[in-house]
Amino acid sequence: MKLEIIYKKHLSLLTSIAYRMLGSLADAEDIVQEVFLEVQQLDTDHVYNMKAYLVKSVTNRCINFLKSARKRREVYVGPWLPEPQITLSEQNPMELVVKDEAISYAFLVMLNQLNAVERAVFILREVLDYSYSEIAQALDKTEENCRKIYSRIKKKLHQDVPVPSSNMEKEDALIQSFILASKTxxxxxxxxxLTDDAILTMDGGGKVRGALRPIISRHRILALFKGIVPRGYFEGNLLPVHINNQKGILLMRNDQPTLVICFGWDLQQEHIKRIFIISNPDKLKHIQV
Known part of the structure; x- marks a missing residue:
């Protein structure tokens, strides 16, 4: 099979896996390109299952990348948050390379609780619905081992797996409420x-001022907002956008993406449990408006 056909056929799946593993679209694209460069050197006629081969290659490269990135993230200034995937409201979210309505930004953040191998098992099983046999083949482990890892993940996460909101009216009301509040x-x-124990996490990466620790409780979050609004923190044009296929907010200032605001709902989809503000310019430079 020609490389161009292989590339077009599997690009979306492989980029989706890498992005969810790494939390960075740029790094995900680099990993996928490396794998396809490797495939160029292969006699693909002797690869029995090209999809399985590519998934295995991308997954294991991501595991190695995460292991090497651990030390860099330990010295990262403030909380580390994934790179948001942005689509303007008037665009079609299904045009994105990374497409899956079940994957919210809060889901990506949640994956940070897992080590590299656990993350791979969880994504392949929970998101892509791979069998334990397929997961074992991708990770060079036994099915029994993969089952144990998955069971351990469930215990580690408890009830923390975010549920994407299905109430568009409530999402719209939330977005409009925030935009109005930022102006007034x-x-x-x-x-x-918000829930009483809501958590706000800000990622400026040491390049933009932000809280260096998560802000816990609605009262403290309110106090923070009241403190930063007079300083012009939200000054600019706040736009409703799709962030990882859920509604969020993009702040444009001087025609440049300045920060992104994402939300995570509680299990009942009644209140907001998590707020994420990403202002590190390195994580916004890919946004095209």
Whole structure:
């Protein structure tokens, strides 16, 4: 099979796996390109299952990348958050390379609780619905080992797996409430949509000022917003966008993406449990508006 055909056929799947593993679209694209460069050197006629070969190659490269990146993330200034995947509201989210309505930004953040191998097992099993046999083949492990890893993951995550919101009206109300609050400085209505123990995490990467630790509780989040709004933190054009196929907000300032705001709902999809603000310019430079 010609490389061009192989590339077109499997590009979306492989990029999706790598992005979910790494939390960075740029790194995901690099990994996938490396794998296809490797395939160029192969006699593909002797590869029995090209899809399985490519998935295995990408997954294991991602595991190695994460292991080497661990030390870099340990010295990262403030919390590390994944790179958001942005689509403007008027665009079609299905045009993205990375497509899966079940994968929210909060889901990507949750994956950071897992080590590299656990992340691979969870993505292949929970997201792509791979059998334990297929997972074992991809990771060079036994089926029994993969089952044990998956069981360990479930215990580690408990009930933390985010549920994508299915209530578009509630999502719209949340977005509009935040945009209005950023203009007036009155966040009372917005904060009423949060759980009592809501958590706000900001990622400026040491390049943009932000809280160096998560802000816990709706009252502290309200206090933070009241403190930063007068300083012009949200000054600019706040746009409703799709972030990993859920609704969020993009702040444009001087025609440049300045920060992204994502939300994670509680299990009942009634209130917001997590807020993520990404302002590290390295994680926004891929956004095209």
């Amino acid at each position: 400085g009155n966040f009372d209505n917005f904060v009423s949509m």
